[in-house]
Amino acid sequence: MKRRELLAALAAGAMTQVSTSQAQESPAKYTNEIALPKPKVSGTVSLEDAIQRRRSVRRFRSDALPVETIGQLLWAGQGVTSPDGKRAAPSAGALFALELYMVTAAEVMHYVPQGHRAQTRATPDMRPKLQALALNQASVGAAPALIVVAADPGRLKQRYGARAGVYSDLEAGHAAQNMLLQAVALGLVAVPVGAVDGPQAAHALGLPAGQSVVYVIPVGFAA
Template identity: 70%
Template structure:
């Protein structure tokens, strides 16, 4: 009987530990919501000029990005651009598996396309941790802002089955290129980084359990 009670106790302990682990994986609450400045749709740099000028740059000036620039970058990646809710980058079945985040020295921002808003929470500087999870690439820790493209391929699974992951990966590329070109238009510099431990980065950022960080884009003013 004692052995059985011991086994039951161990099982209960394991369940409790599992519950604790799941609780730790729950996403961190955001404490503030802001309206982002209206996106500018009449830039002074042509698409062709932006394509020609875009380069991957890994050194940045120290100044933080103004909220207008951050909002414009997020809009370019996932902003709503039509009355029926279509977004700036294409999505299979208009199911939109991507989520955009911005990490600075003091906060984490989550983009809300509906209404062009963002929810924010103050945070210790997570850029060094993201740098460590991106093979130590210095640009991640040095940039005043790091754009994070996270994805939940499960949003496509019901319709596309085994193709959902590939379609999601394609969408990451679409959104990233939009934001890189927008950075060029704004006079900013950036670099896309795919060498990141996505699940660990998602945990470091306290993202919802189904989301994985796929792409990091350090961005800032030219050094």
């Protein structure tokens, strides 16, 4: 490679690194905040029945999910369930490494467990981009809603050191199973997708530095 071409390539690489760094340091801004409907703490489907019926389903109707349904799913994953701030899913040291997002055709929602709220921002449809980052799995593009489970292992490192990543992955599994069972209880179907480029998905969604996508969970009404 000629010297001029080499310098140009190095400059382009440096610009890419700066651009990525700036994107990480400046996460996407949410323009609205809504109070989600109060979650229900009892229902007509028993836990045992939900466990028996839970299956990974990859075909969905296009019907949008009602906001109360979205709120119930997010509460099942990370909702505050005690006066001292404990949540629906176990967390190592109660340090809460997870953040939940809901992606629809028109917006991205960030769940705020305290007060059962959601920050929202209108976006172009992000589902095709997330599908491409998930080995092009059709379910990711077909579902009317995607629950995105992101983890920030850095929140655990001071206490747990090298095991922080393991514990944040375990936490993601706990929360995902809660939401999958909640989907069954709500008459929905879902599938957990772990084959996703976590850092690139976080970048595409404009998530804060330190967060990486662990799971994408397509959810909706069965086709």
